[in-house]
Amino acid sequence: MSNEAVISAQRVTKRFGTQVVFEDVSLDVHKKEVVAIIGPSGAGKSTFIRCVNQLHPFNGGTLEVLGHTLTGGGPPPSREVLQDIRTRVGMVFQTFNLFPHLSVVNNIILAPREVKKIPRPRAVEQAMELLAMVGLEHKAEMFPRRLSGGEQQRVAICRALAMDPEIMLFDEPTSMLDPELVGEVLAAIRRLARQGMTMLLVTHEMQFAKEVADTVVIMADHHIVEQGRAAEVLDAPATERAQVFLRRILKPAEVDEVGEVAPARLRGRL
Amino acid sequence: MQAMFSAWVQYLPQLLKGVGVTLELTGLSLVVAVVFGFILALARLSRIRGLDLLATWYVEIIRAIPVLILLFMAYYSLGQVGIALSGMTAAVVSLGGFYATQYGEIFRGAILSIDRGQTEAAAALGLPSSVTMRRVILPQAFFAILPPATNQLSNLIKDTSLVFTISLADLMYQTYAALSINFLPMDMLLLAGVIYFIFYLVIAKFLGRWELNVQRSRY
Amino acid sequence: MHIPILNIPLLYSGAIAQGAIKDLMVTIISTILSFILGTLGATARLYGPKLVKTVVYWYVEIIRGLPAILQLFIIYYGFTQWGIDFSPLTAALIWLVAYGTGYGVEIFRSGIIDVPQGQWEAASALGLSRTMTMFRIIVPQAYVAMLPPLTSFVVLQLKNTTLLYLVAYSDIMYQARLGTDATEQPGILYLMAALAYLIMSLAIGRLGYRLERRAAAYR
Numbered sequence: 001m002s003n004e005a006v007i008s009a010q011r012v013t014k015r016f017g018t019q020v021v022f023e024d025v026s027l028d029v030h031k032k033e034v035v036a037i038i039g040p041s042g043a044g045k046s047t048f049i050r051c052v053n054q055l056h057p058f059n060g061g062t063l064e065v066l067g068h069t070l071t072g073g074g075p076p077p078s079r080e081v082l083q084d085i086r087t088r089v090g091m092v093f094q095t096f097n098l099f100p101h102l103s104v105v106n107n108i109i110l111a112p113r114e115v116k117k118i119p120r121p122r123a124v125e126q127a128m129e130l131l132a133m134v135g136l137e138h139k140a141e142m143f144p145r146r147l148s149g150g151e152q153q154r155v156a157i158c159r160a161l162a163m164d165p166e167i168m169l170f171d172e173p174t175s176m177l178d179p180e181l182v183g184e185v186l187a188a189i190r191r192l193a194r195q196g197m198t199m200l201l202v203t204h205e206m207q208f209a210k211e212v213a214d215t216v217v218i219m220a221d222h223h224i225v226e227q228g229r230a231a232e233v234l235d236a237p238a239t240e241r242a243q244v245f246l247r248r249i250l251k252p253a254e255v256d257e258v259g260e261v262a263p264a265r266l267r268g269r270l
Numbered sequence: 271m272q273a274m275f276s277a278w279v280q281y282l283p284q285l286l287k288g289v290g291v292t293l294e295l296t297g298l299s300l301v302v303a304v305v306f307g308f309i310l311a312l313a314r315l316s317r318i319r320g321l322d323l324l325a326t327w328y329v330e331i332i333r334a335i336p337v338l339i340l341l342f343m344a345y346y347s348l349g350q351v352g353i354a355l356s357g358m359t360a361a362v363v364s365l366g367g368f369y370a371t372q373y374g375e376i377f378r379g380a381i382l383s384i385d386r387g388q389t390e391a392a393a394a395l396g397l398p399s400s401v402t403m404r405r406v407i408l409p410q411a412f413f414a415i416l417p418p419a420t421n422q423l424s425n426l427i428k429d430t431s432l433v434f435t436i437s438l439a440d441l442m443y444q445t446y447a448a449l450s451i452n453f454l455p456m457d458m459l460l461l462a463g464v465i466y467f468i469f470y471l472v473i474a475k476f477l478g479r480w481e482l483n484v485q486r487s488r489y
Numbered sequence: 490m491h492i493p494i495l496n497i498p499l500l501y502s503g504a505i506a507q508g509a510i511k512d513l514m515v516t517i518i519s520t521i522l523s524f525i526l527g528t529l530g531a532t533a534r535l536y537g538p539k540l541v542k543t544v545v546y547w548y549v550e551i552i553r554g555l556p557a558i559l560q561l562f563i564i565y566y567g568f569t570q571w572g573i574d575f576s577p578l579t580a581a582l583i584w585l586v587a588y589g590t591g592y593g594v595e596i597f598r599s600g601i602i603d604v605p606q607g608q609w610e611a612a613s614a615l616g617l618s619r620t621m622t623m624f625r626i627i628v629p630q631a632y633v634a635m636l637p638p639l640t641s642f643v644v645l646q647l648k649n650t651t652l653l654y655l656v657a658y659s660d661i662m663y664q665a666r667l668g669t670d671a672t673e674q675p676g677i678l679y680l681m682a683a684l685a686y687l688i689m690s691l692a693i694g695r696l697g698y699r700l701e702r703r704a705a706a707y708r
């Protein structure tokens with residue numbers, strides 16, 4: 001891991017109307033670093049990573065992304081800045097969001113063709129390589145709805161990678177999947193991590209976070225309650241809030257009192 | 271019955287002369303309605319304050335006024351303020367202007383029905399909004415548009431009959447001309463009815479079938 | 490005779506208002522009658538014997554397939570060929586009810602279809618008869634679901650009354666045309682007519698919206 005921070009959030013605050021989603025979030029992601037955000041649902045994890053690629057504006061603090069400085073509450077970034085951030089930052093959604101009217105290969109080559117003006121044959125060639133990497137080259141001509149959830153998510157990863165991003169954002173990439181399909185998606189992400197991709201990842205898969213992430217961030221009650229090296233945070237959390245959260249996730253018996261259920265635990269994967 | 275059929279045979283050519291005008295009017299008005307309707311939909315969806323309000327007001331007001339009055343205003347009233355339109359132009363302006371509100375709302379509804387995840391995914395890939403509209407939103411909206419759009423087309427073709435009131439020689443006008451000569455109003459009106467009904471069936475059933483097939487083969 | 494344009498609203502607003510009242514009157518009467526006939530028609534179309542179903546189906550298709558003017562003319566002019574001569578008011582009402590019934594059947598039918606099947610099952614589990622279930626359980630729920638299309642239907646019916654001047658029923662359009670003939674000021678007179686319809690349509694829309702809110706409240 002080098003020292004260069006490619007994402008740097010300083011006291012970032014986000015509100016929807018008067019409702020505070022998160023406050024004073026400060027967090028750095030360095031080149032080739034894998035940062036996992038965990039925390040109860042509703043904590044603002046998705047909203048935070050959506051601020052990074054500016055799917056949402058934010059209200060306070062500053063956010064530096066790949067050399068662009070975004071200021072909360074300030075004027076929206078120019079079209080060029082927005083374009084630059086979005087082409088260099090890839091995103092994978094919880095609900096896949098593949099384009100249902102386009103075949104797998106056309107899903108993947110759409111952005112390279114339209115944004116980077118890459119000629120079709122080359123774009124297709126690159127798409128096939130990506131598909132081969134996740135073991136889906138034989139599904140290239142199929143439409144997304146004919147694929148399983150795990151396959152759709154792997155295609156969505158290829159679609160994001162086709163833009164050659166410098167950073168990848170993942171928003172609970174496996175939480176909509178049936179348990180038996182989770183592994184294949186995690187394998188694809190794991191491989192990316194090994195290749196040195198910079199990643200910011202929201203997940204409920206604790207084991208996976210511990211294994212793949214360099215840094216783990218716990219968000220709860222509109223704040224970052226703890227961040228640090230993955231093993232330390234997960235095995236010996238320092239703060240009360242983090243201890244409660246992790247205990248609740250790891251010990252089934254205590255789940256019912258609050259009713260917050262981590263999908264990963266429900267499937268008995270931990 | 272015998273008498274009616276011989277009257278039909280005799281007057282069919284005259285009525286068919288009107289069919290040409292009816293179809294021409296339908297085609298031109300449809301083009302205006304679809305193009306202007308699309309602009310209205312985009313204006314209503316745009317975040318440019320003022321533009322969306324303007325479009326909303328246009329839709330709410332024009333929809334509340336009967337097409338016949340719009341036609342009279344285009345044909346008679348505009349002439350009074352120095353904009354003299356020919357009968358054909360007045361008809362296309364009023365029918366197109368009215369049906370633009372119908373098509374506009376159809377387009378708007380279809381665009382809004384597309385899952386937000388689609389626009390977000392497109393934005394995350396760095397696609398400009400024009401590309402997102404053209405390659406992501408519209409192809410998916412198309413299927414939500416087809417059924418109500420053909421429905422409005424059959425309404426449009428029926429409403430072209432209003433131009434008979436400003437003496438454009440459409441099917442209705444030729445029918446009225448024929449019945450004022452031969453005093454066989456029921457025979458003539460039924461003949462016109464058969465012709466209009468054929469158009470209706472072609473649009474509603476034929477296009478409807480085709481739509482169904484398109485939908486079925488969807489992705 | 491030259492009349493200054495600004496005097497026209499003064500001179501003719503009385504006449505236009507009278508026309509508006511006559512339009513509203515036929516709209517209300519025909520809406521009530523079509524509503525009743527539409528309910529019966531929809532019930533017949535859904536649960537009647539095969540032949541009745543077919544007849545209702547084609548009745549609806551014909552009403553939806555033929556231009557409004559043509560339908561009105563068949564009643565007013567067409568029947569004279571068979572020695573039946575309706576007064577303008579009678580012809581107007583017959584047409585509006587015939588037309589409204591066609592649309593009413595469709596509106597009511599989809600209202601009934603939208604009531605979940607579970608309601609039928611629950612009612613029969615309680616030992617209610619089919620007729621009882623239909624009119625005490627299903628129909629009241631269907632009416633609530635029907636409110637939005639019903640509102641647009643009343644507006645449509647109101648707008649249809651513009652055609653009644655063609656059969657010499659003295660409605661808004663009739664007054665506006667009389668005024669235009671006398672003053673040669675179509676601009677202002679058709680504008681007044683448009684305003685009258687605009688106000689009535691928007692008022693009906695508001696009313697429908699209020700009713701929807703009320704109905705939605707206890708759902």
Ligand SMILES: Nc1ncnc2c1ncn2[C@@H]1O[C@H](COP(=O)(O)OP(=O)(O)O)[C@@H](O)[C@H]1O
Nearest residue numbers: 016019021039040041042043044045046047048
């Ligand atoms: N578009 C929105 N408008 C208003 N509130 C929102 C919106 N999106 C999310 N929220 C709220 O923000 C909070 C955080 O949501 P989210 O970021 O999805 O949490 P997480 O991903 O941690 O489960 C929730 O309380 C949610 O209701």
Ligand SMILES: [Mg+2]
Nearest residue numbers: 045046047172
């Ligand atoms: Mg989330």
